[in-house]
Amino acid sequence: AQSVTQLDSHVSVSEGTPVLLRCNYSSSYSPSLFWYVQHPNKGLQLLLKYTSAATLVKGINGFEAEFKKSETSFHLTKPSAHMSDAAEYFCVVSRFGVTGGGNKLTFGTGTQLKVEL
């Protein structure tokens, strides 16, 4: 079984300040973890992924996340927010290495990031 909890439904930051979006996961297996971003009326875009390699993962647009097994966390950070970062962010867990039809993505409920001038 697997689950993911996004600890904040809304986060508001000022442009140029750091971003922290929090995610905790639960998995009975070795997890794959992802962050996706969704701008209004758009599809989901993959920001970054963790699949049991380096624990600090760098993604697109300056985002990064650190896998902490002891804390079962995978928080998303960015040093300096830009107006274009305003969007919905989803933390996602999956089960790595199991092929076939039974492996699904489990989505968090999402965090709405607002960036103010």
Next chain:
Amino acid sequence: DTEVTQTPKHLVMGMTNKKSLKCEQHMGHRAMYWYKQKAKKPPELMFVYSYEKLSINESVPSRFSPECPNSSLLNLHLHALQPEDSALYLCASSQETGGYEQYFGPGTRLTVT
């Protein structure tokens, strides 16, 4: 190229209509997915195709009928939908179903009147 394309972008249909949503990827991926997303919610999985065979149907009503004509194409046939079926329908693909990242299309915004 990590692009998944979907057509149409918008669709308005009556409850007696028959329509189809189309999805295409050229990344050589062997798994393709349909999701339904309501406003302010995460996507909900509907169907999974693995190597062109239906491997998961998440108890979706029969008024939704998926089809995978080949490894690059995925269709979703719609018939006799209800207003509560109005949503954003997302297609995704992945290399395989073993925890690999999924790449999403831009979605089709469906309105049932």
